[in-house]
Amino acid sequence: MDAMPANAEGDAAAVADEDGFMPQADVVAEPLTDPFAAYNPAAGSSLREHMRQWASAGIPKSVGGSLLEFEHRARTDGSIQYARWRVRCKNPRHRNCGKSRTIGSTTTFGVAEIAGYLHAWLLAGNEPPYLDDGFLHRLAVVTSEDVQNSLTELGLR
Numbered sequence: 001m002d003a004m005p006a007n008a009e010g011d012a013a014a015v016a017d018e019d020g021f022m023p024q025a026d027v028v029a030e031p032l033t034d035p036f037a038a039y040n041p042a043a044g045s046s047l048r049e050h051m052r053q054w055a056s057a058g059i060p061k062s063v064g065g066s067l068l069e070f071e072h073r074a075r076t077d078g079s080i081q082y083a084r085w086r087v088r089c090k091n092p093r094h095r096n097c098g099k100s101r102t103i104g105s106t107t108t109f110g111v112a113e114i115a116g117y118l119h120a121w122l123l124a125g126n127e128p129p130y131l132d133d134g135f136l137h138r139l140a141v142v143t144s145e146d147v148q149n150s151l152t153e154l155g156l157r
């Protein structure tokens with residue numbers, strides 16, 4: 001199967017710390033009641049459409065034991081700097097380990113693909129060669145097959 005990009009975060013890299021993991025200042029556990037207020041109408045409508053699709057896709061609040069956290073930030077002109085879902089790795093041997101996917105990472109399976117990708121990535125962290133190496137885990141390649149298996153396990157396809 002084709003490999004999917006290990007990092008599809010776009011602008012996110014600019015605000016990532018040296019581990020590639022994101023600062024936690026604006027992290028919320030669930031979608032905000034109105035996460036669109038900070039955005040101009042065009043940006044806000046794409047975010048609103050994403051949230052509508054997410055809500056109707058039956059995606060659980062957590063995957064692989066980790067909460068699906070939504071985080072976003074607007075530029076001063078109201079455009080989206082980033083809007084993404086992320087999980088924190090629960091492997092106690094990995095320090096500050098996590099992964100995020102932007103809301104645009106929906107090429108094949110719709111918005112559920114984001115949950116499937118993050119679930120598959122979390123599972124990989126509990127197996128060799130990533131089990132004892134958080135740095136390697138953050139670079140782990142998730143294949144399309146991995147995503148499909150996770151979507152099946154999560155009942156999303």
Ligand SMILES: [Zn+2]
Pocket residue numbers: 089090091094097098125134137138
């Ligand atoms: Zn990890």
